[in-house]
Amino acid sequence: EVQLVESGGGLINPGGSLRLSCAVSGSTFTNVWMHWVRQAPGNGLEWVGRITSKKDGETTEYAAPVKGRFSISRDDSEKTVYLQMNSLKTEDTAVYYCSHGAPPSSFFDYWGQGTLVTVSS
Amino acid sequence: DIQMTQTPSSLSASVGDRVTITCRASQGIRNYLAWYQQKPGKVPKLLIYFASTLQSGVPSRFSGSGSGTDFTLTIGSLQPEDVATYYCQSHNTAPHTFGGGTKVEIK
Numbered sequence: 081e082v083q084l085v086e087s088g089g090g091l092i093n094p095g096g097s098l099r100l101s102c103a104v105s106g107s108t109f110t111n112v113w114m115h116w117v118r119q120a121p122g123n124g125l126e127w128v129g130r131i132t133s134k135k136d137g138e139t140t141e142y143a144a145p146v147k148g149r150f151s152i153s154r155d156d157s158e159k160t161v162y163l164q165m166n167s168l169k170t171e172d173t174a175v176y177y178c179s180h181g182a183p184p185s186s187f188f189d190y191w192g193q194g195t196l197v198t199v200s201s
Numbered sequence: 202d203i204q205m206t207q208t209p210s211s212l213s214a215s216v217g218d219r220v221t222i223t224c225r226a227s228q229g230i231r232n233y234l235a236w237y238q239q240k241p242g243k244v245p246k247l248l249i250y251f252a253s254t255l256q257s258g259v260p261s262r263f264s265g266s267g268s269g270t271d272f273t274l275t276i277g278s279l280q281p282e283d284v285a286t287y288y289c290q291s292h293n294t295a296p297h298t299f300g301g302g303t304k305v306e307i308k
Contacts, residue, residue, distance in 0.1 A: 115297070117245075124302040125237070125245060125288050130295060141295035144202060177244065187235035187250040187292040194244065 082106035082190045084178050089195030092168055096199075100163040102178030102192055107159075110134060111183045114154060114161040118174035119194075128176070131161060133183060145171075168199045203227050203291050207300035213308045220276040222303045224289035229269045233293035236265055236274045239302075240285045249274065250292065281307055 088100040102114070113136070116128040129142040131152040140152050146165075154161045161178060175196050179188035204227040214220050224234065232252040237245040247256045249265040252272055262277040276283055284307055289300040 117299075124286075125239075125290075125299040127290070127297045127299060130297070143296050181247075181250075185250070185292060186295070186297045187247060187290065188237075188245075189247050189256070191244045 084180075084190055084192035086176065086178055086192040086195040089176065089197045091198045091200065093201050094168060094170055094199055096168050097164070097166045098168065098197060100165070100176055100178075100195060100197070102161045102163075104159045104161070104178075104180075107180065107190070109159040110156045112180040113184050113186065114152070115179045115186065115188065116152065116161075116163050117177045117179055117188070117191075118172075119177070120171075120174040123174075126174070128163070130186065136184060165197070168197075170199050173197060173199045202296050203230065203293075203298050205289055205291055205298045205300040207287075207289055207303050209303060210301065211304040211306070213306045214279050215308045216279055216281060218279045220279050220283075220305060222274045222287055222289075222305075224267075224272045224274070224300050226270045226272075226291060230291045230293040232268050233291060234265070234267065234272045235290045235292050236263075237288045237290065238283075238285045239288065245288065248287075276305075279305070279307070 115130040149167045151164045175194040177194045179191045206225045234252045236249040239245040253265045286302045
C-alpha cells in the first residue's frame with residue numbers, strides 16, 4: 081500500500097522559513113516525480129511545484145507565486161521529499177499536500193493527508 | 202502560464218440527474234486533463250486522467266471528454282455520495298494548474 085506522510089507544518093511569522101517533509105512508502109520512490117499542492121482555508125487546490133526523479137535530472141518547477149521563495153529537494157535513500165519555504169507570506173497559509181502518480185505523469189493517484197502551515201504574527 | 206476555468210462554480214441537482222461540469226484551458230493541452238473529487242475534510246481523489254480514462258475503482262457513472270481547450274466531466278446519474286467539489290487539472294507541462302472548482306450539491 082502506498083502511503084505519503086507529510087510533517088513539519090505549524091505557525092510561523094511572516095518572513096520566516098519552514099521546511100516540510102513527505103515520507104513515502106510502498107512506491108518505487110526513485111522513479112516517481114513528486115509534487116506539492118496546497119489549499120488555502122476554504123479555497124481550491126493550487127499546484128506548488130514538483131521535482132523529477134534522479135534519472136530525469138531531479139529538475140524542479142514552481143508555480144509563479146512561490147518561485148524564488150520555495151524549493152523542493154528529495155532524498156531517495158530516505159524516500160523523502162522536502163519543501164523548503166522561505167520569506168513566508170500570510171497568503172502562503174494553507175494545507176500542503178505531497179502527491180505523485182505513475183512516473184512520469186503529473187496527475188496524482190496518491191496524496192498525503194496534508195500538513196497545515198499558518199503564517200501569522 | 203495556462204489558466205484553467207471551470208463552470209459553473211456551483212450547482213444543485215436532484216438524485217438521478219445528469220450533471221455536466223466544464224473546464225476550459227487558456228491554450229491547447231491536447232488531452233492532458235485530469236479530474237479530481239474532493240469531499241469535505243478529505244484528500245482529493247483522482248477520477249479521470251488523459252481527459253477520458255477512468256481511474257480504477259471509480260464508478261462508471263463518471264465520464265470525461267474533450268481535447269485541446271474544452272473538456273467536460275459528466276456524472277451520468279447523480280448519487281448522494283457524489284456531493285463534493287470537483288477540480289480539473291492540466292497535467293501537460295508545468296505549471297500543472299487546477300481549475301477553480303465546482304461544488305456539487307443535492308437539491
